[in-house]
Amino acid sequence: MSLTAGCLLGLLMCSADPVDEIRVESVLLTLIEHADVSASETGLLSLLTVKEGETVAEGKPLAKIDDRDAKLICDRSETELKVARSFADNDVRVRFARLSVAVANAELTRAKESNVKFPKSVSQSEIDRLKLLADKSVLEVEQAEVDQLQAKLSLQIKQQELARAILALERRTIIAPFPGMVVQWKKQHGEWVEPGMPVMRLIRLNRLRAEAFVASGKLPANLVGRPVKLVMSDSGKSAIKYTGTLVFVSPEIDPVNGQVRIWAEIENDSLSLRPGESGTLMIGPATLSKPVITDSTATPTDKKSP
Template sequence: MTLLFSPRTWFQATLLSGVLGAVLPVLATELVGLAFPMSDVQVSASVAGLVQRISVRPGQMVKPGELLLELDNASQHVELRRRAVLLDDDSELQTARVRLAALTELLQMTELVASKSQSVSKEELVKARLEKAAAEGRLLQLVAQKARERVEHEQAQLELQQRTVRAPLAGVVVDVPMDVGEWAKPGDVVVRLADISQVDLRLNLSQTAAASFRVGARVAARFEAGAAQVQAMGQVNFVSPMADSASGLVDVRIRFANPNGRIRPGAKAVIRIPGASS
């Protein structure tokens, strides 16, 4: 048999391959995704109205519940004051209570006299009882009316509140597409808010590559930031249990803290997965 390598040549080749295997890194796959804000909300008005005041501007940070925009509310203020006056006026109710108390006492006295003598006719006794019953009925009517007035006052307050648009979450104002004097309809976007305190890096990966990710795993990424780059460490918070029926790709999301806003939503980011294949 003829040897292609002498024993010495074979030993050198084996040694060299072992050294190269120890020195050269395992090939890594670079995966590219896009950064998205944790929340991106298009805030709309719940009622129609004329834009009266805009309290925010693009780039401004807002807190939950902070006033964003106000619709014309003059008529709602007037209606609320009218309802408040009606609700506060309980003079008729107090009069009805006093009347009932007096008729109740009068009936008791009439019944007492009727039980001890014949000076009170049966007709007078029946009349006293009917007057007391009517007074009780009137008092119940007024109590129910006052309850309705309370509900109507609350409704007027709600209608006034609906003329204001407030921030549903903390974030930065991205856009204010409305101007003062424009007519806003229910469903029209009046302010766009984004919470960029955290960002989600979204990747659409093959099932093979997606198998490299587990929820809770820490992953490093390199984000575009103009001429520079931002290095950040995030955590896998979602690996879709389903693959897209059209492309066969799996949605994977990695969340990164972004307290200083250094990561701009919409920027591309690269992560390296050792030994993975795309």
């Protein structure tokens, strides 16, 4: 490669200009997450732990369904589990059966040795009886081991029943599925609820969606992931800016007006923004990768002949 060609290639690789900032007017703020939180179990709504307008964290208890019966079932499962564990851990029968095998084999061995030293000192019937006792002792070991295995399996069943009882108890507490604000109680203290019945409405405000429709001809191909700023203008006050990220560009173009739906996630940690407000969205330029610097003065290394 010549020196002039190398300089030209380096210039082309470094001269790409970033895409200009895009301004979108009349952006509407909407909710990203909102839910009618429902009951998971049947029962009487016995406690409301938060008020309308209160902000809650994810996992915070919101209400409780009467759980006295569920607690009794849970306590009984715990007791049954202790009983099952005592049976599963008890290996006395196994150890006794193994000792019985040793004793029976010893008696049988002594009887056979006695017959060797003193022929016919022990009758064949007695030998057969002692052999039967020895075989019986072996089978009793196997039976004791089977019984202990069944006790361990029963222990697993009781553990599962306790876990199910604990789950049923936990499901009587209605918790927040995401951080947000309680805006409406649909059921009140003392009312009866069923599984799937909405109890309260929860909305998330610390992250909102800025949604708009933009002419498809003005949109570059690499919009998703760009940083954005939401500008909120107030009469008589300076504009307030909120940061966020563009996360969605619809692949569909409206055949009537040629517009594309886009939306960005806007951080609203101060909770000063409200769904339904409108503002201006500034979509930042795409982040450019670092330019590749080429050494135009480099020349190929001369190869030496072997």
